[in-house]
Amino acid sequence: MAIFQELTAFGYALFECLQNEEIGYKLANVQKAVQDLVKFGKAVKLKSFxxxxxxxxALENANDIxxxxxxxxxxxFLEMNLPRPGKKKNPILGVVDKNLASSVKAELGFDCETSEIVLEIVRGIRLHSDKLLNQVKEGELVKAQLGLGHSYSRAKVKFNVNxxxxMIIQAISLLDQLDKDINTFAMRVREWYSWHFPELVKIINDNHIYSVLAKFIRNKTDLTEDHLDALAEITGDKLKAKQIIDAARVSMGTDISELDMINIEHFADRVINLADYRKNLHEYLLFKMNNVAPNLSALIGEVVGARLISHAGSLANLSKYPASTVQILGAEKALFRALKTKGNTPKYGLLYHSSFIGRAGVKNKGRISRFLANKCTIASRIDCFTDKPTSKFGEALKNQVEERLKFYESGTAVTKNADVIKKVIEELExxxxEEMDVDKVQSATSVKRKASEVTGEEVSPPKKHKKSKTQANNDDKPKDKDEETVEESSKPKKKKKDKKKATKDIKKKDKS
Incomplete structure (x- = not known):
């Protein structure tokens, strides 16, 4: 048996297998013999390198393999060192990769083997490659493997930055974490400041506005009617601002020292900054989703789509999932519990946060979740494998889900997937x-401009022949006699020539 192996950055090596243990290759003695160079050298011999x-x-060959x-x-290399497959001599080529083995078999006709025996022999070759390859010096193979590994990883990681x-996975994870932290810190601000002004909790429900008010009010005894406009600007309601001032006058809270108030103010400031950063992060997530997965975000929203991508690991993984997996994505524990107890399996996972599930009736929630999961798989596959991102497919799929909701309520007909996709493709074409026509016009104008820059002449679009203002003014002005004579002399003298011809013809007739 001849065994092929790709040796990182150095090249290809072909080894001839002299002895091999097909039955007891998993025994401990055989495994130890592979690690011994003397015993392994008797079983394997280098044929070519x-x-x-x-x-x-090297990177090109590694990518191909x-x-x-x-x-x-x-x-x-294989054609040079292996005899052509025939009836008498038919060498068996041991290959580690099954896909490569099939391509070698298809193009060259060699019988390839990818069994566990081949893997064990290749393991021994890689273990003793420094000694088996005479052209490679000691230590160079490790450096070459490290360099090729880095370049191979860089080539695989290359992608469109936009x-x-x-980045979506990190952003949605941070957004969920910020929601928990802001909620915890805001409750701490409420509890801390309520010792001084307990009535404010019942008036203001929003955590962010409460923190801003705690920083603005500080000591409740300092509140007066002059602060009404500022409070109304913060709360957005004059009635609430008036309630805050009235509550501060009759508040049952305890007095607080200046040092404690400073600490409450600093902590409230941190909560406000976190809330502002959370808003900016949400805008960043919307922007990234519209660039990376515009159809998925148009179908179920940016946040739910980002959670699906995060749970799947990547957009490529999500696009490979079937609709049944996307439907229960995020409800794995409930699924396995139902399978274990032989109960009812969950109808939806992360898709429950979509507005379509909430709008559907109780009987139709499972149906609409299955239909929505089907559309999510189509949208994710379009987003993953299209070069030009567009949200029109997602909008068309969203209309289909809307039609399905109406179908459950009134029984109206639903358009088919093929018709919807075909219509969107025609619109994009x-x-x-139209863009091609605009580009042609722009390219033509740019070429004219470049030509004008080279020649120094002004190039203008063709227009109708009209007299310029200077020519019109010159025509209107009275002409001098000299100018008239010059113009007459410059005109073609057709009439004089015609007279001369007529006189010549008359003279000829008289003579005759």
Whole structure:
């Protein structure tokens, strides 16, 4: 058996297997023999080795092997060192990657094996590769593997910066964490400041506004009618501002020292900053979702779509999930509990936060969640695999869900997926044609401008022949005699020539 192995940054090596244990390869003695270079060297012999040209060539071959593609360099290497497959001699090529084995079999016709025996022999080759390869010096193989590993990882990680779904995962995780922290800190501000002004809790329900008021009011005894406009601006309601001033006059809260008030003010300031940062983060999440997954965000909203992407791990993972998995995504514990106890499985997971589930009736919640999960898979796949992001597919799918809700209520007909997608594609094609026409006009004008810059002449679009103001003024002015004679002399003298011809013809007739 001949075993093929790709040796990181150095090249391809072909080993001939002289001895192999097919039955007892899992025994402890056989496993130890693989680790012993003397015993392993008797079973495996280096047949041929070809190095890579440079680091870029090594990276190209590594990418091809990872995708199961037979590179031309590897193809030439195998054709040079292995006999052509025939009836008598048919070498068996051991390959680690199954996809690569199938491509080698399809293009070259060699019988390939990818069993566990091949993996064990390749493990031994990689363990003793420094000693088996004579061209490689000690320590160079590790450096080459490290360099190729870094370049290979960089090539795999390369993506469109504007469509990075990892940023969405981090943003939605931070947003959920901020919601919990802001709620906890705001309750602490309420409890702390309520010792001084307990009536404010019943008047103001919003945590952010309460923290701003606690920082603004500070000592309740300082509140007067002069602060009415400022309080109305903070609360957005003059009645509430009036209630705060009235409550401060008859408040049952205890007095508080200046030092304690300073600490409450600092803590309230931190809560306000966190709330403001939470708003900015929410806007950032909306922006990223509209760039990365516009159809999914148009269908179920940016926050729910971001939670689906975060739970799946990436937009690519979400696009690979079937609709049944997307439907219960986020309810895994309830699902396994139901399977264990043989109870009813959950109807929805993260999709429960969508507005469509809340609008559906009790009997139709499971149906609409299944239908919505189907549309989410279509939207996520469009977002993942399209080059030009657009939200029109998501809007069309959203209209389909709206139609399905109406169908459950009144029984109106629902449009099919094929018709909806076809209609959107036609609209996009029309828009692309219009953009192409605009681009052609712009390119033509830019070419004219460049030509005018080179020649120094002004290029203007063709217009109708009209007299300029200077020409019209010159025509209106009375002309001098000299100018008239010059113009007459410059005119073509057709009439004089015609007279001469007529006189010549008359003379000829007289002579005859």
């Amino acid at each position: 070809v190095p890579f040209k440079n680091a870029a060539h 990872s995708e199961g593609v037979l590179n031309d360099h590897l193809k030439n 469509r990075a779904d990892n 029309k828009e692309s044609d």
